[in-house]
Each structure stands twice: as structure tokens, then as C-alpha cells.
Amino acid sequence: MTDLAPPAPGMLEDLRRRFFASPLQALVSLLSLGLIALVGWKLLNWALLSAVFDASQGAEACHRAAGACWSVIAARWRIILFGLYPYEEQWRSALACVAVVAMTVLSCIPAFWTGRRIAAIWLAGTTVFYVLMKGGVLGLSHVGEESWGGLALTLFIFVATCLIGFPLSIVLALLRRSELPWISRTTGLIIDAVRSLPLISILFTFAIVLPFALPHWLQGDKLYRVIVGSALFFAAYQAEIVRGGMQGVAHGQGEAAMALGLSYWQRVSRILLPQAMRNALPATINQFVISFKETSLVVIVGFFEIIASGNAAYGTGEWRFAYAEVYTFIAFIYFVFVFSLSRYGAFLERRMSVGER
Amino acid sequence: MATLAQSPNPDIALRIEGMNKYFGNFHALRNIELTVTRGEKIVVCGPSGSGKSTMIRCINRLEEHNSGRIVVLGTELNDDVGNIDEIRREVGMVFQHFNLFPHMSVLENCVLAPMLVRKLPRPQAEEMALRFLEKVRIPEQASKYPGQLSGGQQQRVAIARALCMQPQMMLFDEPTSALDPEMISEVLDVMVTLAADGMTMICVTHEMGFARRVADRVIFMDRGEIIEEAPPETFFTASRNERTRQFLSQILNH
Amino acid sequence: MGSLLRNQKARNALLQAVFVGALGSLVIAGALIARQNMAAQGITSGFDFLFKPTGWEVTFSLLPAKPTDPYWWYFLIGIINTLFLGAFGLVTATLVGTVVGLARTSSNDLARLLGRSYVDVFRNIPLILQVFFWNALITNLPPPREAHEAWGFALTSRGLYVPILNVHGLAFAGATLALLAAIVLPIWLGRTTRLDSRPEQRRPAQLGTAVLALAGAVLILFLGRLPDTSLMSVPALRGLNLQGGLRVPPEFTALVVAIAVYGGSYIAEIVRGGFKAVGKGQVEAANSLGLTPWQVFSCVRLPLALRAMLPILANQYVWLMKATTLGIAVGFADFFMIVALTINHSGQTLEAIGILMAGFLIINLSLAALFNRINKAIALKGSQLRG
Ligand SMILES: Nc1ncnc2c1ncn2[C@@H]1O[C@H](COP(=O)(O)OP(=O)(O)OP(=O)(O)O)[C@@H](O)[C@H]1O
Ligand SMILES: [Mg+2]
Numbered sequence: 001m002t003d004l005a006p007p008a009p010g011m012l013e014d015l016r017r018r019f020f021a022s023p024l025q026a027l028v029s030l031l032s033l034g035l036i037a038l039v040g041w042k043l044l045n046w047a048l049l050s051a052v053f054d055a056s057q058g059a060e061a062c063h064r065a066a067g068a069c070w071s072v073i074a075a076r077w078r079i080i081l082f083g084l085y086p087y088e089e090q091w092r093s094a095l096a097c098v099a100v101v102a103m104t105v106l107s108c109i110p111a112f113w114t115g116r117r118i119a120a121i122w123l124a125g126t127t128v129f130y131v132l133m134k135g136g137v138l139g140l141s142h143v144g145e146e147s148w149g150g151l152a153l154t155l156f157i158f159v160a161t162c163l164i165g166f167p168l169s170i171v172l173a174l175l176r177r178s179e180l181p182w183i184s185r186t187t188g189l190i191i192d193a194v195r196s197l198p199l200i201s202i203l204f205t206f207a208i209v210l211p212f213a214l215p216h217w218l219q220g221d222k223l224y225r226v227i228v229g230s231a232l233f234f235a236a237y238q239a240e241i242v243r244g245g246m247q248g249v250a251h252g253q254g255e256a257a258m259a260l261g262l263s264y265w266q267r268v269s270r271i272l273l274p275q276a277m278r279n280a281l282p283a284t285i286n287q288f289v290i291s292f293k294e295t296s297l298v299v300i301v302g303f304f305e306i307i308a309s310g311n312a313a314y315g316t317g318e319w320r321f322a323y324a325e326v327y328t329f330i331a332f333i334y335f336v337f338v339f340s341l342s343r344y345g346a347f348l349e350r351r352m353s354v355g356e357r
Numbered sequence: 358m359a360t361l362a363q364s365p366n367p368d369i370a371l372r373i374e375g376m377n378k379y380f381g382n383f384h385a386l387r388n389i390e391l392t393v394t395r396g397e398k399i400v401v402c403g404p405s406g407s408g409k410s411t412m413i414r415c416i417n418r419l420e421e422h423n424s425g426r427i428v429v430l431g432t433e434l435n436d437d438v439g440n441i442d443e444i445r446r447e448v449g450m451v452f453q454h455f456n457l458f459p460h461m462s463v464l465e466n467c468v469l470a471p472m473l474v475r476k477l478p479r480p481q482a483e484e485m486a487l488r489f490l491e492k493v494r495i496p497e498q499a500s501k502y503p504g505q506l507s508g509g510q511q512q513r514v515a516i517a518r519a520l521c522m523q524p525q526m527m528l529f530d531e532p533t534s535a536l537d538p539e540m541i542s543e544v545l546d547v548m549v550t551l552a553a554d555g556m557t558m559i560c561v562t563h564e565m566g567f568a569r570r571v572a573d574r575v576i577f578m579d580r581g582e583i584i585e586e587a588p589p590e591t592f593f594t595a596s597r598n599e600r601t602r603q604f605l606s607q608i609l610n611h
Numbered sequence: 612m613g614s615l616l617r618n619q620k621a622r623n624a625l626l627q628a629v630f631v632g633a634l635g636s637l638v639i640a641g642a643l644i645a646r647q648n649m650a651a652q653g654i655t656s657g658f659d660f661l662f663k664p665t666g667w668e669v670t671f672s673l674l675p676a677k678p679t680d681p682y683w684w685y686f687l688i689g690i691i692n693t694l695f696l697g698a699f700g701l702v703t704a705t706l707v708g709t710v711v712g713l714a715r716t717s718s719n720d721l722a723r724l725l726g727r728s729y730v731d732v733f734r735n736i737p738l739i740l741q742v743f744f745w746n747a748l749i750t751n752l753p754p755p756r757e758a759h760e761a762w763g764f765a766l767t768s769r770g771l772y773v774p775i776l777n778v779h780g781l782a783f784a785g786a787t788l789a790l791l792a793a794i795v796l797p798i799w800l801g802r803t804t805r806l807d808s809r810p811e812q813r814r815p816a817q818l819g820t821a822v823l824a825l826a827g828a829v830l831i832l833f834l835g836r837l838p839d840t841s842l843m844s845v846p847a848l849r850g851l852n853l854q855g856g857l858r859v860p861p862e863f864t865a866l867v868v869a870i871a872v873y874g875g876s877y878i879a880e881i882v883r884g885g886f887k888a889v890g891k892g893q894v895e896a897a898n899s900l901g902l903t904p905w906q907v908f909s910c911v912r913l914p915l916a917l918r919a920m921l922p923i924l925a926n927q928y929v930w931l932m933k934a935t936t937l938g939i940a941v942g943f944a945d946f947f948m949i950v951a952l953t954i955n956h957s958g959q960t961l962e963a964i965g966i967l968m969a970g971f972l973i974i975n976l977s978l979a980a981l982f983n984r985i986n987k988a989i990a991l992k993g994s995q996l997r998g
Contacts (some may be wrong), residue, residue, distance in 0.1 A: 016738045018720060025719060032714075032721035146443075172713075182627040186634060193968070198933035201967055203946055210959050213641035255419055256456035260470035260522060261445040270469065274460050296737040300940055303740045307740055323747035331736045331744075338735040436619040 008045055017063065063320065072322035073299075073329050076313040080329065082151015083309045093152040096132040099125055100155045108344055110215065111290035115273070128161055145223050149304035151333065157305065158295045159229045172239035174268065177246060194236035199294055202229045207301040226298055234291050241287055245280030246272060282352065285345035289338055294332075367431065370395045370526050371416065378411055378581075386410050387581045389425070395525075396434045398558045400568040400589075401580035404604060406545065409561040412578070413528045416559070417448045430525055444472060449519030453531040455504035458574045463490070464499040465512050475522065476586030484520070489517040493547045501513045509540030520551075528549070529560040556565055563608055577601045645961050655959040661686075667956055671860060671944045682953060689949030691972055695864065697932045700870035704931060707871050707880025715879060716886045726879065731896060734876040739937055741873055746865035765846050771859040772846035782835020785852035788827040805903055849896045862941040874931045881927060885920030886912060918989055925982035929975050 019029040050067025053074070062069030073080075081097075084088045103125030107118055112300045133152060136142040148156065175187040194202065206229030211219050219225070249272055257267040277284070307330060313319070314326040371393040374510070378386035386408050386519040394398055401409050414420040415427060418441050424459050427434040429444045460474055467486035471477040477485070490496045493508075493513040503511055512532055519527060524602060529548070533541045545567050550570045552558060568575050575592040579599075585598045596602050615621045646656050661683040669676050672688045672941070673695060676912040714726030752759070759765065776783065779875040797817035800806065806813050846856030889912050899913040938945035950967045954960050 028717065028719045028722050031720065032725050035725060036721065085795055162367050180623050180627050183630050186631055193972075196970065196972050197968060198936040199949065200936045200972070201950075201964075202940065203828055204947075204951060205964055209954065212960050213645040215644060237422075250454075250456070252454055252456035253458065256450075256452060256458070258419060259417055259445060259448075259450035259452075260518070261442060261474040262470060263473075270473070271458055277456075278460070293735075293737040296739050297937075299739065307743065309738075311743070321751065323744070323751065327740060327744045327747070331740055333495055334740065335732070335735045339731065342735065398886065436621075437617050438619050439617050441619070 005311060014083050019028070026048055057340060066327070068325050069322045070325060072314060072319045072325050076319065076326070077329075079150070080306065080309050080326065081150045081152075083153060083304045084147045085149060085152070086141075086143060086147065086209045089135075089143060089155040092132045092135070092140065092143075093148075093150070096129045097155055099128045099132065100159055103159075104341075115269070122159075122163055129156065129159065140357070150309040151306050153303060154295055156182055157223075157227055157230065157303075159235050159297055161230045161295065163231075164228065165231035165238060165291075168231060168235035169238035169242055170273065172235055173242035173246060176239065176243055187210050190205050191236045191239055194233060195240070200297055200300055202233050203297060203301050205229065221225070222301075223303070226301060228305070230291075230295070230298070234287070237290075238284065238287050241280050242276060244283070245276035247281040249275045268338060278352075280343055282349040285341065285348065288340045289345065292341070306333065368394050368463045369428075370430055371559075372428045373416075374426045374428070376422050376427060378408075378420065380413060385581050386415070387582060391576070391583065391586075393526075393556055393557065393559065396555050397573045398552050398571050399481065399560065399574050399576060400572040401561045401566075401576045402563055402568070403580060403584075407578045408581040409578055410530050411581075412560055413450075413530055413536070413561060416528060417445050417450060419536075420543045421449075436605050438492070444557065446522065447525045448528060449522055449524035449526070450528045451512070451515050451519055451532045452533050454539070455503070455508075455515045455535075457511055457515055457518070459503050462500050462502055463495075463506070465517070466503070466514060467518045470518070471521050484543070486517070486521050489520045490514070492520070492550070494543075507540060508536045508549070509543045512536065512540075516544075516547055526557040527561070529558065529562065531563070533560050533564060535561065565605075565609065575606065579604075642961065649958060649960065652958055654910065656959070656961065658962055659927075660957050660959045660962070663957075665953075666955065667952065669944045669949070670861065682957070685949050685953070686946070686966060686970075689944060689946035690974075692930075692938075692944055692949075693935050693946040694974070696866055696870075696935045696938065699867045700874060700931055700935065701870035703867060704874030704878055707749050707875025707883055711875055711879035712882025712886075715883045730876045730879050732873050732876075734880075736873075738873045739867060739940055740932060741869040742865055742937050742940055745868045747864060749861040749865055763855075768861070769858065770861045772856045773859060774845040775857040776832065777837045777844045778832055779835040779837060782831050785831040785835070787830060789824050789828035793821050793828065796820040796824060806865045860943075862938070862943040865936055866935070866943055869937075870931060870934060874927070875933070877927055877930075878924070881920050882916070882925050884923070885916035888919035889915045920984065921989070925956055925979065928982070931976050932974055932978060933971070959967055966980060 020026040037126060046067045048067075050065055051070055052062050052067065053070050062071060065123050078087070078090060080091045085093045103121055106112055106121050106125075112118060112121060131137060132140070133148060133156065134145070172187055176191060178184045178187070203226055206225045207222050210225055211228075235325060253271050253275065254267055257271045262270070280325045296305065296307050298305055299311075304312075310326045310330045314322045319326075369392060371391065373389050375393040376389040377384070389412060403409055411420055415422045416429060416434075422434075428479060430447050432440050432443055434440060443580055446567075458469070459461075459490075461469065463476070464483065464486055465530070468477075468479065468482040468491065469545060471482040471485065472479060487496055488500065490499055493516055495513055495517075497516070498506060498510060503514065506514065507568070516532075532548070533544050536544065545564060548560070548567065549571055558571075560567075560572075572589050574586060575589050576583055577592070577598070581601050585592070585594070585596060585601050592601075594607065596605065616997045625891075649656055662681045664684050665676050665682055668678055669685060669688055671692060673900065676683075676685070676688055697757045705812055711726045711729050714722040715730065717723055717726075731774065749766075750768050752766055755765070755767045755769055764774070778786075797820055800813060800817045806816065813847060842857055846858075861911045880992075893911055893915065894907060896905045902910065935945050936947040939948040939969055944949075947967065957963075
């Protein structure tokens with residue numbers, strides 16, 4: 001361009017333009033600034049400036065302070081993270097959590113996005129987790145599921161839900177798309193029924209009601225029943241996402257594969273699913289995020305996952321006042337997981353929409 | 358079934374007798390009669406919606422016919438899944454919109470079916486795929502993805518992919534009508550070569566030059582019926598049928 | 612047999628029969644075992660229990676409730692509680708979401724920063740954790756004696772005290788309906804085609820109905836006044852407790868706040884998405900016609916964005932409705948908690964679960980139907996404009 005650029009505005013001019021262009025703009029700016037300053041200052045003061053970090057003085061020191069009482073975390077973090085897991089073995093619980101995180105990070109790398117590799121990573125990660133937690137082999141002492149708790153239990157329920165729910169969702173999606181009317185209609189009915197129910201009612205049914213309707217040998221542990229229920233719920237939602245992905249695969253793809261003589265399973269596994277999963281990827285990650293948050297609901301049917309262990313951490317005697325600190329700590333843990341996963345999802349979505357041609 | 362499979366004349370590649378096809382209440386194909394001998398090249402033309410695609414899609418069961426008989430390469434097309442599999446193995450098809458698998462490279466597109474269906478080991482399948490890619494004149498694109506190729510190149514890959522199954526008969530459904538004009542001839546050239554090699558071909562196309570050069574017979578369809586069936590020279594110059602002449606004047610004069 | 616299995620039609624029929632048969636027999640087997648188990652505990656299956664007295668108290672009810680009331684009455688109470696909580700939650704979440712969403716789409720960097728931080732923080736923390744937090748916060752407030760008071764409202768560990776009118780419950784409901792009519796009827800009159808032939812009558816008709824409905828509301832309130840009381844009942848300290856006014860229990864307050872905050876963060880994103888979906892061209896056209904910024908917003912951007920948002924919003928509302936079941940975490944007697952208590956006390960497991968499913972199905976379907984109607988009513992006419 002050959003025209004002369006307008007002279008660069010001074011900083012003040014720039015500020016005026018950006019924040020005080022009109023009276024309304026100015027009002028919004030001032031209000032926002034005030035709010036940011038107020039909330040920011042209060043938070044900063046509470047969380048850092050007036051907070052008590054020193055655990056050695058116990059709960060007493062907190063009563064005198066105006067800010068947060070982080071010493072409750074210092075004193076109780078083990079119960080929040082590991083629940084009732086035996087004290088000397090808690091390193092196993094910690095290591096198990098690391099294994100799950102590693103597994104999640106690995107499966108976010110595109111190089112591992114083939115059905116086989118993802119399945120291998122998840123099976124390996126879950127096995128490592130399970131062996132570490134449960135023990136009984138490799139010289140690890142046995143720790144029953146009833147003493148699992150805290151973050152490790154939350155992660156276990158989530159991972160197991162995905163591990164069962166994800167394949168199930170693909171099966172449900174395929175059944176719902178079946179050309180055989182009775183199969184597709186029945187499946188549709190099941191999916192819609194599950195989707196119309198609140199998750200809590202499903203967890204409740206599987207934890208408390210189902211033993212009524214199952215023969216004794218099929219009942220299993222309550223933990224696994226709840227996992228199955230939560231997997232079913234996950235699968236019902238994920239199945240619709242997968243189905244959406246399948247609808248995005250051109251009709252001609254299946255026909256071309258048919259004309260080449262591929263069998264149903266070959267068409268599904270080689271042609272339909274790879275393309276459908278790619279279409280469904282952003283929504284799938286979103287579903288994982290939602291499902292991770294919803295794992296927390298198992299607290300209602302009596303599991304000692306991270307929220308319940310948090311309740312226990314402040315619920316006793318001297319720390320009774322420190323609910324805000326404990327909940328903030330747990331919220332922060334959730335935030336780290338959920339925020340990074342959803343940012344990753346948003347990144348993928350942007351990348352894919354750019355990559356489209 | 359066994360009696361039909363050994364059809365009396367092994368020279369007959371396809372026999373359709375009294376075939377009817379309905380979409381709901383809509384009568385899409387009426388009383389189709391057609392016999393194709395091995396090595397014969399048939400061109401099918403006719404106005405849009407006349408049932409050309411439906412007819413050739415019935416030949417490999419992408420559509421199911423409602424009555425009448427279809428015998429392909431000595432095997433009757435009926436509810437027997439074994440027969441359907443066998444016919445699909447032996448009959449290749451090329452589509453208007455290529456339908457290449459976008460998540461696979463050109464080479465993977467070509468080796469997929471031979472490996473899965475014919476159980477060929479990978480090295481052999483790849484060697485054959487490269488041979489056919491050479492035949493359609495794009496061996497250098499083997500590692501590219503379909504999205505990186507032009508329309509004409511994609512259609513040639515689609516032909517190579519079908520050939521890799523070493524079919525005894527090929528079906529083409531308007532293979533050039535989704536292409537830009539300058540790419541049509543590269544695809545037609547490949548098809549001409551294929552015809553010269555003696556492949557049995559049934560082509561739905563409006564490329565009348567191709568029909569003149571290659572076809573043994575031209576079939577004209579309208580409203581689900583075969584109206585006329587003639588060698589190209591008589592078809593183009595001495596058609597007795599009013600609708601055929603009207604159709605020809607429409608597509609030849611513009 | 613082998614050739615039969617090779618036959619496509621036979622195979623399909625067999626597959627379907629096996630599939631449906633397997634599922635059906637699973638369900639039947641489960642039901643039979645459950646009946647057997649219930650019989651072993653001396654529980655007769657069937658819906659007769661609906662007419663038996665419950666024998667337990669319900670912690671929150673808009674309708675009169677006592678332990679001698681039958682189960683069906685309790686279920687009704689549960690559904691009304693759920694709808695009540697849901698309605699409060701939806702409205703507050705929508706308000707929060709609209710404000711935050713507008714902040715997120717604003718051209719002001721500071722407002723956008725605020726909106727974005729809000730969404731990032733509250734969307735990424737599980738709802739139940741937020742419910743627990745607000746519940747703990749309220750129950751840890753000072754007792755009524757040292758309550759925070761302002762404008763007749765009081766926030767205490769026993770809940771939120773609000774001033775109310777001293778009128779009969781039914782009269783209050785009636786007046787609310789009349790007020791709603793005062794808003795809805797004029798809008799309807801403004802749109803109905805029946806008055807198209809007499810446009811000059813539109814204004815008077817609108818004004819007339821509004822005034823009439825308002826007068827009706829006042830009349831109902833006046834008739835429903837509780838005798839011998841002042842018009843307003845304001846909470847005031849008597850001894851150790853607050854008297855007068857209406858006490859909103861902590862769990863209800865906590866649930867509404869949590870749903871508003873969490874749901875608001877989702878609705879904010881929907882609002883933002885709606886505004887993003889409005890074509891640049893339309894806004895530019897409006898600007899070039901010389902409309903003021905406010906006119907561009909209210910006549911072009913808002914109506915178009917609203918149409919883009921509505922279907923997603925409907926899903927979100929259904930989700931929020933289901934989120935009311937978190938009530939059980941803090942002891943709010945919503946529909947689900949009543950069902951859970953019923954199962955505990957009466958053992959009528961299958962029936963109660965059936966009622967739960969039916970209840971939520973009806974709630975979800977009615978919400979969906981309502982939104983479908985709204986959607987149809989405001990959809991752009993013709994298909995040319997969409998895109
Ligand atoms: N799946 C289907 N369901 C219902 N009707 C169909 C279906 N497929 C094709 N038809 C109808 O059958 C008739 C024949 O369609 P067909 O695709 O065979 O025509 P065509 O001769 O190939 O036309 P074109 O030159 O446009 O490709 C058309 O009227 C079409 O509307
Ligand atoms: Mg066609």
C-alpha cells in the first residue's frame with residue numbers, strides 16, 4: 001500500500017478509544033475495572049496476604065486470621081487425595097494417579113490415534129492403576145476397593161466409565177443406525193430413555209435398586225455396579241455423538257466399500273469408524289469433560305471419592321470452619337483437569353476447522 | 358442354485374430377465390431384459406431419473422431388485438449372502454463422485470480390498486496396486502491423500518482401486534460427469550485402454566464420443582424402461598425411436 | 612440350516628428376533644427376580660401403596676403435608692418442588708448467563724476479560740461441589756441473632772429471610788397469575804392477526820387488558836389478606852430467632868445459587884455463540900442504514916441471535932431441570948429425593964423407579980414441546996434468509 005498510514009495514536013488516545021469511546025463504554029469500563037479490583041483484592045487478601053500457611057500451630061492460628069486457613073490442607077491433604085487408603089501405602093495411590101494422567105496425556109497425541117494404539121494405552125494404563133491400587137501381586141499388599149478413596153477413586157471411576165462406556169457407545173451407535181428396524185428402534189428407545197433420566201437416578205438405581213433385580217451371583221461389588229451405570233449413561237450420550245459423526249461420513253463411502261466386497265465389520269472398522277470418530281472428536285472430548293465432572297455425583301450413593309473425603313477432611317472437630325479452603329482445594333484440582341482438557345478440545349476444534357478443505 | 362450357477366453359456370457375463378424395481382410405490386425399473394457377453398462393452402444413456410444408476414446398482418446389489426432374475430458371471434443374485442459376496446468380489450464399480458476413502462493414502466485405498474477380501478499379503482498387494490496405478494498413469498501419486506489430487510486424478514485412482522480386485526466386469530456410473538471438462542479426456546483415455554484389454558464394461562455415460570469409439574451396443578433408457586438397444590452406428594444415425602432422437606438432439610446440440 | 616443362515620432375509624429376521632428377545636427376557640427376568648425378592652420381604656408389588664399413608668415427614672413443601680398423607684400426594688409435592696426449584700434455577704441462570712454472555716461479546720476488553728474469567732472458573736468446577744460450597748457457606752453464616760440484615764432481608768445460618776405479603780397462599784398464586792396475564796396478554800394482542808383489520812384498536816385493547824389484569828391482581832390480594840395482620844410481614848428478631856417474613860431454607864438457597872452460577876456459565880457461552888452466529892453483513896447493513904448502536908442491537912443483533920440460541924438453550928434447560936436432583940445431596944425434598952425415600956420406607960422399588968422415569972419423561976417432553984412451539988413461532992419465515 002502506498003497511502004500514508006495515519007499517525008500512530010498516543011497511548012492516552014489509544015486508551016480513550018478502547019475504553020472511553022462513549023459514555024456507555026466509559027461506564028462499562030469503570031464498572032468492570034471496579035469489579036476486577038474489588039474481587040481481585042478480596043481474593044488476593046483472603047488467599048495469600050491474610051492467609052495462614054503454617055500448619056504447626058494447628059487450627060488455633062486460623063481463628064485469629066482474617067484470611068484463608070491453608071494449614072487445613074497441609075494437615076489433611078492426605079485424606080483428601082487418598083481417602084482411607086492405608087497410610088504407608090499411599091505412595092501407590094499417588095503413583096496410580098500419575099499413571100492415569102500419563103495415559104490421558106498420551107491419548108491426546110495424534111500419533112496414537114488409531115483404534116489399536118488408543119486401546120492399548122488405555123488398557124495398559126488401567127492395568128497399572130488397578131495393580132498399584134489393589135495389590136496382591138508383585139509383593140504389593142492387598143488393598144480392597146472399600147478402602148480406596150479420594151482423587152484415586154474419582155479417577156478410577158472416570159477411567160473405568162470411559163473404558164466401558166466408549167466401546168459401548170460405538171456399539172449403540174451402530175445398532176441405532178442398523179437397517180433392521182427392530183434393532184434400531186429398540187436401541188433408540190433405550191438411548192432416549194437413558195438420556196431423559198438424571199444421572200443420579202441411574203447411579204442410585206444401579207447402586208441400590210439393581211441388587212433386587214439381579215441373581216445373587218451377578219450382583220458384584222457396588223463400586224462396579226455404579227461404574228456400569230455411569231458407563232451406560234456416558235454411552236447413551238456418546239452414542240449420539242458418534243452417530244452424528246457417522247452421519248457426517250458421505251453415503252458413497254459405504255457403497256464404495258461394499259462394491260469392493262468388504263464385509264460389514266471391515267466396512268465399519270476400516271471405513272466408517274475412522275472417519276466418524278474424526279468428525280466427532282471435539283464433541284467427544286467435550287463429553288469426556290462433562291463426564292469427568294459428573295463422576296463427582298457418586299458421592300451421593302455413598303462413595304468416598306474426592307468430594308466426600310473433602311467433607312470428611314473439614315467435617316471433624318477442630319477444622320469445622322475451614323470448608324471454604326477445602327472446597328477451594330478440591331475445586332482447584334478439578335479445575336486443573338477439566339480446564340486443560342477443555343482447552344485441548346477447543347484447540348483441536350480450531351485446528352480441525354482450519355484443516356478442512 | 359447350483360444349476361443356475363453353472364449357467365449354460367460360460368460366455369455370458371450378465372443376464373437380466375424381467376427385472377423390476379420399486380422405491381416404495383415408485384416403479385423405478387420396468388421389465389428390464391439385458392444380456393451381456395464376456396468382453397462386451399455396453400454404454401447406457403438416457404434422461405435424468407430414467408433409472409440408469411438404479412439398474413447398474415442392482416447388478417452388484419447396492420440396490421435390491423424386487424422381481425425377475427439377475428445372473429452375474431454365472432451366479433444368481435438372490436438373498437444368498439454367499440452369492441452377493443462372490444459377485445461383489447468379481448464386479449468392480451466406479452462412481453460419479455469417486456468415493457475414495459479420504460483417510461487413506463492412494464496406495465492404501467488400492468491395497469485395502471485385495472488384502473481384506475482376497476487375503477493377499479501386503480507386498481504382493483502393493484506391487485499389484487503400483488502396476489495398476491501405472492496403468493492409469495499416476496504411479497507417482499501413490500503416497501498422497503485423495504484430498505490432494507485433482508478430480509481427474511481421483512477418478513483414475515478409483516478405477517485403479519477397482520482394478521486391484523482383478524474384477525471380471527466393471528460398472529461405471531457417470532464416471533466423468535463430476536469432472537471439469539479438461540479432465541474428462543484423461544479418464545476416458547484410461548477407460549479406452551481398459552476396453553482394449555478386453556474388459557467387460559457397462560458404462561452409464563453421456564460421452565457420446567466414447568460410446569462411438571468403444572461401445573459394442575448403446576442402450577437408451579427412459580422412465581425405467583429400456584427403449585432402444587443398438588450398435589452405436591445405427592443408434593446415432595438411424596434411430597427409429599422418437600424419444601431417442603429427441604434425447605440425442607438435446608445432448609449433441611449445445 | 613446352513614443355507615438358511617446364508618439367506619439374507621432369514622438372517623436379518625433371526626438377528627432381530629435374537630436381539631429383541633434377549634433384551635426382553637433380560638427385563639422380564641429382572642422383574643421376576645425383583646418381585647420374588649420383594650415378596651420375600653412381604654412387599655406386595657403393584658401401585659396400591661400410592662394410597663397408603665407415608666408415615667414420614669417431608670422437609671420442604673409448597674403444599675400442606677403431614678405423615679398421614681398418601682404416597683401419591685408426596686410424589687406430587689416432589690414434582691412441584693422440582694419444578695419450583697427448576698423454575699427459579701432456570702430464570703436466575705438465564706439472567707446470569709445473559710449478563711455474562713453480553714459481557715463476553717462486548718467490545719470492551721475489560722468486560723470481556725471479566726466474562727471470560729467467570730465462565731472459565733465456574734464452568735470447570737462440578738456443580739455438586741458448588742452446591743456443597745454454597746450450602747456450607749450459608750449454614751456457616753452467623754445465627755439469626757447476629758444476622759446480616761438489609762431492606763428487610765436477612766441472611767442467617769438458618770436460611771434467607773425475605774419479607775412477604777400477609778396473604779393466603781392461594782391468593783398469592785392467583786395474583787401472580789394475574790400479573791403474568793398483565794404482561795402476556797398485551798404482547799399477544801400486539802401480535803395476533805385477529806386485530807389486523809382494526810389496527811387502531813390494538814393500543815386501547817393492550818392498555819385495557821393490562822389495567823384490568825393489574826386491578827384483578829390487587830383485588831385478589833386484597834380479598835386474600837389474612838385477617839388482623841399488617842400488609843407486609845417483615846422478618847424481625849424475637850428472642851433467639853427471626854419471626855415473620857418467609858424463611859427460604861439454606862439448601863434451597865444453595866441450590867438456586869449453585870444452579871444460577873453454574874448454569875449461567877453455560878448459558879453465557881450459548882448467548883455468545885448466538886451473537887457470533889449473526890452474520891457480519893446484517894450488522895453492517897444495519898449500521899450503514901444509520902441506526903444507532905442500540906437500535907442495531909435491539910432490532911437486528913438480538914432478534915437474530917435469539918433465534919440461533921433457542922434450540923441449544925432448550926437442551927440446556929432440560930439439563931438444568933435434571934440437575935435439580937442434586938437436591939438430595941443437601942437434603943432438599945425434590946422429586947428424586949421423595950422417590951429415594953419412598954424406596955427406603957416402603958420397599959416398592961420397581962414402582963417408584965417407574966414413577967421416577969415417567970415423571971422425568973413428562974417434564975422433559977413438555978419442556979421440549981414448549982420450546983418447539985416457541986421456536987416455530989419465532990422462526991424466520993422462508994428459507995432464503997437462513998444460512
Ligand atoms: N433411494 C431412492 N429412493 C427413492 N427413489 C429413488 C431412490 N433412488 C433413485 N430413486 C428414484 O428412481 C428414479 C431413477 O433414479 P436413478 O438415479 O436411477 O436415475 P438416473 O437415470 O441415474 O438419473 P441421473 O442421470 O440423474 O443420474 C428417479 O426418479 C429417482 O428419483
Ligand atoms: Mg445416476
